[in-house]
Amino acid sequence: MKEILTNNSAETQQLAAQIAALVHPGLVITLQGDLGAGKTTFTQGFARELGVQSRVKSPTFNIMNTYTAREFPIYHFDAYRLEETGAQDQGFEDYVGTDGVTLIEWPQFMADLLPNDRLALTFLRGNDDHVRTIRIQGIGAAAQVEAQL
Ligand code: ADP
Ligand code: MG
DSSP, X not given: OEEEEESSHHHHHHHHHHHHTTOOTTOEEEEEOOTTSSHHHHHHHHHHXXXXXXXXXXXXXXXXXXXXXXXXXXXXXXXXXXXXXXXXXXXXXXXXTSSSEEEEESGGGGGGGOOSSEEEEEEEEOSSTTOEEEEEEEEGGGHHHHHTO
C-alpha cells in the first residue's frame, strides 16, 4: 500500500497522469471516497494523459461513460445510483476489465462485478479543504502498477 498526499486538484491530476502512464487494457481501477473527495478530478487527469479530449464528468445519471483515448477505450463508472438496484443484468460485464481501462467511482455498489486483480484507490479528506490523502493498493496482478509508483 502506498499513501500520497495531494495539496490541490492539479496535484491529484498529476498523480492520475503518472498512474495512467503505467496502465494496460483490461485493468480495473476502483476509486473509493466520499462525495467531493476527488474521484472525478482524478479521472479527468487520467483521461487527459491518455489522449481524451472531451470533458470528463461524473456519469452519475447514466452510470457509465465511454471515452476514446489514443490506444484503448476508457470506461468510467459512477455506481452511486446502483446502491438500491444492484449492478446485475445491466450488461456492465461487457465493459469491466475487458478491452479498455475501467475506472469505478463507488465500487462498493458494484462489488459483484469487480475482478480480484485491481488497483484500489481510496481518497480521504482531512480538515483542510484542499488536502487529500490517496491510498493506492495494487491487488493481484495490479501490484505491478503500484510497485512502479
Ligand atoms: P468526487 O468525484 O469524489 O465526488 P470531485 O472530483 O467531483 O469529487 O470533486 C472534488 C472537488 O474537490 C473539486 O471541486 C476539486 O476542485 C476539489 N479539490 C480540492 N482539493 C483537491 C485535491 N487535493 N484533489 C482533488 N480535488 C480537490
Ligand atoms: Mg464523482
